[in-house]
Amino acid sequence: MEFFAHDGFDIGFIDEGQGEPVLLIHGFASSHMVNWVSPGWVKTLTDAGYRTIALDNRGHGASTKSYDPEDYTPDRMAGDAAALIAHLGLPRAHVMGYSMGARVAAFLALQEPAMVATLVFGGLGIGMVDGVGDWDPIAAALLVADPAEIATSRGRMFRAFADQTKSDRQALAACIATSRELLTEADMARIMQPTLVAVGTKDDIGGDADALAALMPNAESFVIEGRDHMLAVGDRTFKKRVLEFLREHPL
Template sequence: MNLNPPSFSRFRHDGLELAFFDEGNPSGEPVLLIHGFASSATVNWVHPGWLKTLGDAGYRVIAIDNRGHGRSDKPHDPARYRPPLMADDAAALLDHLGIPYAHVMGYSMGARITAFLALAHPNRVRSVVFGGLGLGMVDGVGDWDPIASALLAPSLDDVSHERGRMFRAFADQTKSDRQALAACIMTSRELLTASEMSRIDAPALVAVGTTDDLAGSPQALAELMPHARAVDIPGRDHMLSVGDRVFKKAVLEFYSEFDGR
């Protein structure tokens, strides 16, 4: 399996240079992938095999490096990381590529961005997949303020908060701009109301690991939307769910329902 990073291109939006890749079958159904916090298009979608899985299935696979992440510009102002702004980045990428609408899949923070995209630009979204985020989309996912402190600490040795240590270690591993990530985590957790979720009428799949203690119930989130279903990813936590074969199989089956439509 070739999991090497593909070639990235760049486009400008909202005063920022944003990076993306556009791979797979150029004449296939487009799937836009939006990664999670402290990750990147490569870490979230290439290394776990999603680019290969979707490309082999005949899809055009597009993935953005969210602002503050990967190869994209990294402002240090928390006001630049509100989810509606990042959702507009995704819509602008579709504009840049001349794509009228796409299947959109987001993981964790990317799932939240996908929800904001579906609300602000419903005509651009053929379907949505929310990975790694269930009812936490509405109820919140606990206290994340220690994450910002952990990211700004002099070193991992100075961090005692368990979740803070996890994300600091991940940020160090991916050689991320920790100041940009700290700014992002301060403002990117904007919640949606149950009423807002009920307005997302695109077909939806919600997939969460059964040992994920961050996401909240996928069933409870799916019940808020008119055309949604939930999938449990057995025995997987927040970090390990993203590349799981159950998750991939569920997404391919979900997308197959659109064939010929």
């Protein structure tokens, strides 16, 4: 991994392949490795002729951790992504985010529209605007000493995921407190880039893809058949549609 400094954080990233750049922004409690390398996205994109860049969001993976919730607002994480694009000397890039990373990608498009050529929102549909349910129990689940005490299924799922990825659970608890900031319908209408919104049919977190795409002037939706929030990310039909979308909207 390479690193660069921004806003008091050392941000880790990978930069592989040649061609049009695609910046990948991972989801909550994940990392570039878990979200993009292991499911085959980096190989898929580089084999298709794209320069593939993936960062570890602040508080995640190899990047600096903070226990201050104010460090994890989507606009500050979007600032890291913009700083990485600038650090690499790129005028603009395709940007793809999954779940929390999709929200960060949307904030990036609103903050720095000239940097963002196209967008892919994976695992997050109308939840971008309406919310994705009560996640306060997840923060508690991340901090409890004994996982057997976790009462909610979603809390158990994310605690197991955090333990599996050997994440800093205190940093994740701080992150989840502030990273769920919603965008308004008017915000979504200001995102002019061609956008693909993709959510699994069994995803009970992200919300409807069609409903979000309908709020945007240049968006389309894609249904990932038979996949839940965790499994949709590596789906081969999702990868195929993203490659088609990128070819349809070259830099």
